[in-house]
Amino acid sequence: MQGNWSRIFGELKELIGIPSVSAKNQSISECANFLKNLLESYGFSVSFLESPTGKPAVYAEKKGEQGSILLYNHYDVQPPEPLEEWKTDPFELVERDGMLFGRGVSDNKGEIIARLAAVDCVEKVLGQLPVTVKWLIEGEEEVGSPGIPDIVSRNKGLFKGVLGCMWEGGDIDRSGPNLYLGVKGMLYIELTLRTAKADAHSMYAPIIENAAEKMLKIIRMIKDERGRVKVPGFYESVAKPTAAEKRLMKSLRKSAREYADSLGVERLAVEGSQVAEKLVYEPTCNIAGLYSGYTGPGSKTIVPSTATVKIDFRLVPNQDPLKLLKTIKKILPKDVDVKVYTVSYPARISPENPLVKAAVDAAVQVYGKRPSVLPNMAGTGPLYHFVKAGIPTAMLSALAHPGSKLHAPNENIYREHFIKSILHHALVFTKVGGRA
Amino acid sequence: MQGNWSRIFGELKELIGIPSVSAKNQSISECANFLKNLLESYGFSVSFLESPTGKPAVYAEKKGEQGSILLYNHYDVQPPEPLEEWKTDPFELVERDGMLFGRGVSDNKGEIIARLAAVDCVEKVLGQLPVTVKWLIEGEEEVGSPGIPDIVSRNKGLFKGVLGCMWEGGDIDRSGPNLYLGVKGMLYIELTLRTAKADAHSMYAPIIENAAEKMLKIIRMIKDERGRVKVPGFYESVAKPTAAEKRLMKSLRKSAREYADSLGVERLAVEGSQVAEKLVYEPTCNIAGLYSGYTGPGSKTIVPSTATVKIDFRLVPNQDPLKLLKTIKKILPKDVDVKVYTVSYPARISPENPLVKAAVDAAVQVYGKRPSVLPNMAGTGPLYHFVKAGIPTAMLSALAHPGSKLHAPNENIYREHFIKSILHHALVFTKVGGRA
Numbered sequence: 001m002q003g004n005w006s007r008i009f010g011e012l013k014e015l016i017g018i019p020s021v022s023a024k025n026q027s028i029s030e031c032a033n034f035l036k037n038l039l040e041s042y043g044f045s046v047s048f049l050e051s052p053t054g055k056p057a058v059y060a061e062k063k064g065e066q067g068s069i070l071l072y073n074h075y076d077v078q079p080p081e082p083l084e085e086w087k088t089d090p091f092e093l094v095e096r097d098g099m100l101f102g103r104g105v106s107d108n109k110g111e112i113i114a115r116l117a118a119v120d121c122v123e124k125v126l127g128q129l130p131v132t133v134k135w136l137i138e139g140e141e142e143v144g145s146p147g148i149p150d151i152v153s154r155n156k157g158l159f160k161g162v163l164g165c166m167w168e169g170g171d172i173d174r175s176g177p178n179l180y181l182g183v184k185g186m187l188y189i190e191l192t193l194r195t196a197k198a199d200a201h202s203m204y205a206p207i208i209e210n211a212a213e214k215m216l217k218i219i220r221m222i223k224d225e226r227g228r229v230k231v232p233g234f235y236e237s238v239a240k241p242t243a244a245e246k247r248l249m250k251s252l253r254k255s256a257r258e259y260a261d262s263l264g265v266e267r268l269a270v271e272g273s274q275v276a277e278k279l280v281y282e283p284t285c286n287i288a289g290l291y292s293g294y295t296g297p298g299s300k301t302i303v304p305s306t307a308t309v310k311i312d313f314r315l316v317p318n319q320d321p322l323k324l325l326k327t328i329k330k331i332l333p334k335d336v337d338v339k340v341y342t343v344s345y346p347a348r349i350s351p352e353n354p355l356v357k358a359a360v361d362a363a364v365q366v367y368g369k370r371p372s373v374l375p376n377m378a379g380t381g382p383l384y385h386f387v388k389a390g391i392p393t394a395m396l397s398a399l400a401h402p403g404s405k406l407h408a409p410n411e412n413i414y415r416e417h418f419i420k421s422i423l424h425h426a427l428v429f430t431k432v433g434g435r436a
Numbered sequence: 437m438q439g440n441w442s443r444i445f446g447e448l449k450e451l452i453g454i455p456s457v458s459a460k461n462q463s464i465s466e467c468a469n470f471l472k473n474l475l476e477s478y479g480f481s482v483s484f485l486e487s488p489t490g491k492p493a494v495y496a497e498k499k500g501e502q503g504s505i506l507l508y509n510h511y512d513v514q515p516p517e518p519l520e521e522w523k524t525d526p527f528e529l530v531e532r533d534g535m536l537f538g539r540g541v542s543d544n545k546g547e548i549i550a551r552l553a554a555v556d557c558v559e560k561v562l563g564q565l566p567v568t569v570k571w572l573i574e575g576e577e578e579v580g581s582p583g584i585p586d587i588v589s590r591n592k593g594l595f596k597g598v599l600g601c602m603w604e605g606g607d608i609d610r611s612g613p614n615l616y617l618g619v620k621g622m623l624y625i626e627l628t629l630r631t632a633k634a635d636a637h638s639m640y641a642p643i644i645e646n647a648a649e650k651m652l653k654i655i656r657m658i659k660d661e662r663g664r665v666k667v668p669g670f671y672e673s674v675a676k677p678t679a680a681e682k683r684l685m686k687s688l689r690k691s692a693r694e695y696a697d698s699l700g701v702e703r704l705a706v707e708g709s710q711v712a713e714k715l716v717y718e719p720t721c722n723i724a725g726l727y728s729g730y731t732g733p734g735s736k737t738i739v740p741s742t743a744t745v746k747i748d749f750r751l752v753p754n755q756d757p758l759k760l761l762k763t764i765k766k767i768l769p770k771d772v773d774v775k776v777y778t779v780s781y782p783a784r785i786s787p788e789n790p791l792v793k794a795a796v797d798a799a800v801q802v803y804g805k806r807p808s809v810l811p812n813m814a815g816t817g818p819l820y821h822f823v824k825a826g827i828p829t830a831m832l833s834a835l836a837h838p839g840s841k842l843h844a845p846n847e848n849i850y851r852e853h854f855i856k857s858i859l860h861h862a863l864v865f866t867k868v869g870g871r872a
Contacts, residue, residue, distance in 0.1 A: 188735045197700030203814035205722035206714035212723040264633030278642035286641035287648040289730035299777035341735035378639035
C-alpha cells in the first residue's frame, strides 16, 4: 500500500479541496459530482438519491462474492471559520509531523478515501470483493441530516438484506480504538413563561409573581434537586442492559481522570467506576440555558416578567422523545410555552451482529489489542433512522482522535491512524465475505 | 397668588432650562449658581456645602420666628434620552392642557420653585416666616447621592435641633395625596459560580456538575419555594408595627385592581387586603436577573460552566443590610462569588412627629381630604442618612402623579397640583411656626 500513498494522498487532497459547506450551500453539487466520478473510476456504479431538501446523496455499489454491507458517510463539512485560527488553508490538505490537516479530514472525508483505498486494496489482493459494498454518502449531515428519513424510507429496496451498516467512525485514543453500537436519542425543548405584560419595579416584589421564581418551580416539576427526572414514566421504558452489553462495558479504558481533565473540572460528579455506566446508560435532563430578568452588567431592580429555560434530554433505548414531549406538555401549566428544537430517537444494536464481530476481530489484528466497544455513545446521531428501518447500524471504525478538532480550526488526523483505518476496513470486508 | 403666576412660571422655566444632568456632569455648577442667586433674591443666606465628589450642595437658610425645619431637594435631573420621544424640548418648560412639561418638573425642580413660592407667600401674608427654613439642595441624587453621608455628617451643626426634614415629595393620585414616613432599605447582590473551566458538550451531562442546577440549589439556600427567606436571623430584627402605624395603614386608598392594572398583571400574587400590608412591611428577596449557559436563539447542547443570579433584598426597620450580607457570605459555599451593588438602610419615623402632624393637617385643608400616610414607601431612598443623624425625615408633600413619567420622556405635573403644593407648603410653615 505504501506504493499507493501518493495516489491516495492526491485523492484526499482533491476531496478536501472542495469547500462543500452545507450550512452555506457551497460546492455541494461539485462535491457530489467529484465523488461520482471518483467512485466510478474504481468500478462502482453510482447514482444520486433525491433528498427532499435538494441536496443529493451519492449512492455507490460494487458487487462482491456473497452478501452485502452498507457504508454511511457524508461529503459535507462544517464552515471553516474562524479562518484566522487556521495555521494552513482549511481547504488544502497538508501533511506535517505525521499528521494530516484540513477541513473534513477527520469528519469525515478522510474516512471516505480510506474506505475507497480499502476496497481497492482488497480487490487487488483477492481479485474480487468478497462482499458487495453499498455506500451512501449524504450531503447534509452537518446541518442535521434533514433528508435522511426520506432517503432511507424511499430506498429500502437498495438496502434490503444488508448484514449491517458501518456508520462514520468511532474514535481512537492512546488506549486504542473505540467502537459504538448506537447513540442516545434527544429531545431538546425550550420553555418560556410570562407573568406580566412587562417587568415591574422591584419595590412591587411583595405583591406580584416573579417569572424567575416561577420558572424554578417549573423546573422542579420536571426534575428534582438530586437530578431525578420527575416526568411520569420517564424511567419505565428504559431498556435493561443485556448480559452481552454488561460484558462490553468492561472494555472502556478511558479513566475518570482523563475525562475530568478534558472537561476542565477538578473532579467528576460521579465516582470512577460509574463514569462509563452513566455515560452509556443514564438518560439525562440537562439545563443547557436559563435566563430571566436583567442579565447585563451591574444592577437593575426589577421583578422579571418572563423566564426561559432550554433543556436537552438524552434518551436511551427504548425511550421515545415524542411520548416524552407529550407527557411534559401534560404536566406543565397551560401558560408555559413549549418550543421543540430536536426530536431524535435512541438506537442500539446487538454486539452479536456478525458485522460487529468482524469489525472487532479486524481491530484486534490491526491495532494489536481489543477495541473498546460500548453499547452506545453518550452523544446523539441520526443512525437510528437506519436501525428503525431494520438495518443494524453502528460506529465500527476509528479515525478521529481526542485532538482531532472536528468542527474547529486545524482539524486533523494522524497519518498512522489513516493507514490503520484502510487496513481495518480491508480486513472487515474480507471477514464479512468469509475470506479471513 | 394668581397674580404671581407669571413670575413663578418664569422662575420654573429658567430652572428647567438648565440641563443639569448629573450622570453627564452637565451644567451642575451653572445650576448651583442659578439657585444661589435665586434664593438670595428671596432673602436666603446661601452657601455651597462641599461634597467629596466635587458636586456642591446648595445650602440656604432664612430665619423665622421660632424653631426650624429642614427641606431636602436636588437640583440635578435624569438624562432626557430618548430625545425623539419628547413631544417638546425636554429643557423648555411648556404648559399644555393644564399640565406642565419638562425634564425635572416632577423630579424635582417643580417642588423647589413651589417651596420657594410658599416661603414668599407666607412672608408676604404674615410679614415674617413663622419658622426658620433650612434648605439642602444636592446635585447628585440621580446618580445615587454618593456625597450625602459625608455632607450630613460634616454639617450636623447646621441641622441640629430641626423639627424634622421634608424630603422631596410623596405623590398624588385620583384619591388624593400620599405621604410616606420612610423607605425600605436595600441589599443588591450578584452571585456567580463556576463549575468547570468551560462549557461542556451536553453528552457529558451524566458525569459533570451543571452550573445552572447548582445555582438553583444556591438560590434555595437563600429562599424557599414559598418565598420565605432562609438566611438565619432575617426576620428576627424586623420591627413590629406600632398601634399608630396600624391606624395609618387604613389610609391607603389605592385598590388591588389599580395596582394590578398598572403592573400589567391579571391579578396580584396576594389578596386585596394584604396588598398595602405587604408593600409596607414585607422585606423581600427578589430575583432581578438570572442566567446560565446558552441564552441565544435556537438550541445549543451544552452543560453550562457558570451561572449568575442578581438578587435585591428590600429591608424594613430594623434590618441591617451589612449584617445580612455577612450572614449570606457565611451560609454560601466558599466558591460562590458575591458582588455587592447596593447597601442602603431602611428608615421610618413616627407619625406622632409634629412636622408629620402639621403636614397631614395642612393636606386636609388644601386637598379637602385626609392624605394617605404610610409608615414607609415600598421603594428605597437615601433619607435614612438623615434619620440616622437624628433628623426625623419623611416624604410629606405631593406633586408627582401616577402619569408623571419621572426619568422618562414627557415628564410632567398638573398645574393644579403645583398650585396646591405651594399652598400646602405655606400652610405647613405656618402650622409648624404655631401661627395656624
